[in-house]
Amino acid sequence: MNEVQIDDSTIKIGGDDPIKHLRPKVAEESITWRELRRDAFWQNIPGWKEVDYETFISSKWQERNAITNPKKLIKAVQDIASPEFIEDVKAGFAAAPMAVRISPYALALIDWEDPYNDPIRRQFLPVGSQLEPDHPMLTLDSLHEQEDSPTKGLTHRYPDKALFLTLDTCPVYCRFCTRSYAVGLDTETVEKVQLKANEERWALAFKYMRERKELEDVVISGGDMYRLKPDQIREIGHALLDIPHIRRFRFATKGLAIQPMKILTDTDWVDAVTEVTDRGRKMHKEVVIHTHFNTANEVTGISQDAMNLLFERGITVRNQSVFQRGVNDDPDQMTELVRRLGYINVHPYYVYVHDLVQGTEDLRTMVATAIRVEKRVRGATAGFNTPLFVVDAPGGGGKRDAHSYEHYDRETGISVYTAPAVKKGEFFTYFDPLRSLNPDIQEAWHNPVKREEMLNDVVQTAKARYI
Template sequence: MAQGLWKAQYALRNGLLRNRASPAVGEYGGNSVFARTALRSGPATKFSQGTNQMRRLVSAALFGQPRQQDEPAPPRITCSTATASKVDSTIQSSAAIQLTPLTPSSPSRTSHELALETGDKPRYWTHVPQWDTITRKEFISNAFQVRNTVKSARDLERFLLTVLPERLPTSKRPFLEHLKTREDFIRDARAGLEIASMEVRLTPEILSLVDWTSPLDDPIRMQFISLKSSLLPDHKALTLDSLGEQGDSPVPGLVHRYPGRALFLATSNCPVYCRYCTRAYMVGPATGSTQKQPQKPSLNRWEAMFRHIEQHSEIQDIVVSGGDVYQLAPDHLRMIGERLLGIPHIRRFRIASKGLSVNPGRIIDPADSWGNTLIDLSNQGRKIGKQVCWHTHFNHPKEVTWIAREAAHHLFKNGVIVRNQSVLQRGVNDDKDTMAALLKSLADINVQPYYVYQHDLTRSVEDLRTPLETILELDKHLRGTLSGFMMPAFVVDLPGGGGKRLASTYDKYDPVSGESVWSAPGLPGAKGKREYKYYDPRPLPTTVKELQQLRVQQDLMHKHKSTRPEDFMRGHDVNNAVGHPDFQMKGAVKENEKPSHAFAHPTKTFPTTYAPTGQPIGPISLLSAPPPGNPSE
């Protein structure tokens, strides 16, 4: 044991640290492989006796960590290049240390980096083949996350080819059961993106959280990657700017709806693009179905927004959002924050960003200053009696990774208040157990669960929306399971600019028709006197006939690159489509059958052919059949 320990020390302190010309050193990444091998040596190696002593000695030799009092100092040995190379060869031929090729790493390492490398925190990204050798330090870095972000449909296809199995497990959802293979999934995702209102943009953090062995029902996949086979026609009440923000914008990018608060839209870019984005009218690049009105970072635009804020002394509270403020350079974040802190009547402002869930490593990345800039703004505000906090966005407990926990702890110990806003989504977090686990996970990392939103009437996401009764049931069952100050408010952000209302404060709600009626008397002027309506989504198809009808609708949507009924139903009878109120169809309801709010109540039999070409269709033939339309078009 003593001889083997001496060899490890000798090589670490001399040959591997100094002899960078050695082929073995270059191939195996310098001292890092020996440090890791020595520190992780198990009972099966020649060092099984006294392993802990050896680990401490090697750590002390490489990283300056203190030795135990009963341990001798490692020998200080110098040698020539030839001698060092000889020791290299001796150690490589020894069965005591098994070498694994690694990416070359920096010879200088901090104690924090060592903790990341040798700790028990799982490298949960290694199931992605191209990242299986990525270290914790590399994965945490913002540079790695940005460099490896999937930014286009082509990027996504290439990525999916590397992670998907050839055969997929059958989905629990009948409308996805026909997707059996990797190629089925990729074709369906490509077709879904052509219809969707949001482009694809996904960080390695998010891509690593998807279970690619079973992607059809994965709650992370469902939030970010559209599948054509799950898309339903949008509700007739939907508008692209469903919350009416543009109507409340006195200057571009500033939403001033409430007397004492304003929304500062600093950018229209995000680190990821969510399918369910409520600002699809401005966020991200244009898609095949949706043109955008971007709010790009601009000093001139920001200055006009600042002037409006300065001229309205009733404004005390600002939300700095976008897009996502995570996309701002640290200097721009500082400039906006310090300008707001310098306005006398501003008492508080909130940074709105999903960054803590989609790229949390940036907060603890020593090479990036975004997190420390936020901490500094928070400290500046505290000194003058103003609150600066972060509102982030976790939707599922899988998103609370150990990196997110470390980032949240870093913010907490530096005094930054962090609150969370979740969106309720069907199949993602709409059951009691999942939502309870999410709220507890957030409370445990000192992130206050602040809001759970009823899903907005947003384009191309009818499959994710839930009925109002779902959020009411969650509120009833979960209230009391956490301390009151850690219990979120379950709210509906009313279409048309009515603002956020507690889900239980509706004026009228008919679960059968799916219509709820609301008022917002606290708003000024006409907004406080008018009536607001929210509509439940259509139920998902469950029968063969409903699936056949859905296939017809989906192919028409794909042909017209839209999920809006008026865009693809005009001129196509499709046997009266469906009897849902968002199509404004008339048809008798059979005895003992639900009214027209149910998924489909046709006045004739369901079609068994494509419309309008007559091409055969079955309940699971969406991808195998030719696309709808005239082949000569």
């Protein structure tokens, strides 16, 4: 019998050990989400063999060595990727709606012994042999952001929230980008809507936001705020803080995931963000960063150092992932990502079921897959660190909890959502990829008459069930 002293009481506990391990201990080697790479992984790229840590984490070096066209890509990886893969990438780029841009950090994290299955490669480098025909219901601006736009680059869809697209460039160009209608340079397949960083355009957006007293919440996006200069961050941040009814805003950037060293070495830029967040805090307004990690492989020791610096400055960072086939659509992959983000103080906030985006059908998954993975992830860690899986309803319905469909016809792959607080009385449809459907139904999708019938049937069923 053991005696344990707690405050003034002596408690007698049976057995030799006063602590009972009711749950079996987790094997330490399974706590993989804490194992962050701190090796010189970039030296695997032949041209960067001699690049040391100080050089690699320089934000300027990352910018100077960004891969911005297929030629640079081929030059960087031709000695470590097979000729077949190189040809495959060339074919992929020729068909892509997005311009090419990948940071040295992201390029070096790709497993060049198996690039076809690498989750970072899949996000940024299309390969011709994996492309699938677009879904027949695809439109270029599938979320209808331009339709809900009172002034160029501003979308006002939710009653109290606006999306402010401040510029149209990014530190990388992601294949899955919903804004491929505007982001990056024109490509062989898409002529882009121009949304340059422009003070006159911004002034109109500020004027609209000042006049709309119902607005409390602004997303500053693009493009990507990583490309805003420090003075531009100050100008936008202070202008929004000066609007009395704006209570909170978030700077949106993919940058932390693909170029975290900017936080460590671009002091002016980080100071500008800190200045705005500090002033916001003193005004009791919330200013945070929303970022975009999609796979645990993007999180390294450099990411952790960057997040530690932001954490010390009191800057909250939340994450929004895009659910992608072969990137994070497996429950173990997603759980690892969620735990790893929690470990470095990033809150996993949303997982978006992949929008219908031109040239990315190979990355899309079924709504059913998202629901299955969400069930496995929920409970793996604290609720506030567990992302909500959402469908951004095509047609402008906004984000809907993936489970909350009014009707989901697994045969045709059509799910129907409503958004009463956003667009009352309207029904929004999302479409599973054709590959997940049986061949007869796939064929029916290519027949305009049958397609219309399928859509009508499913929407009518949803309407009949809707309370």
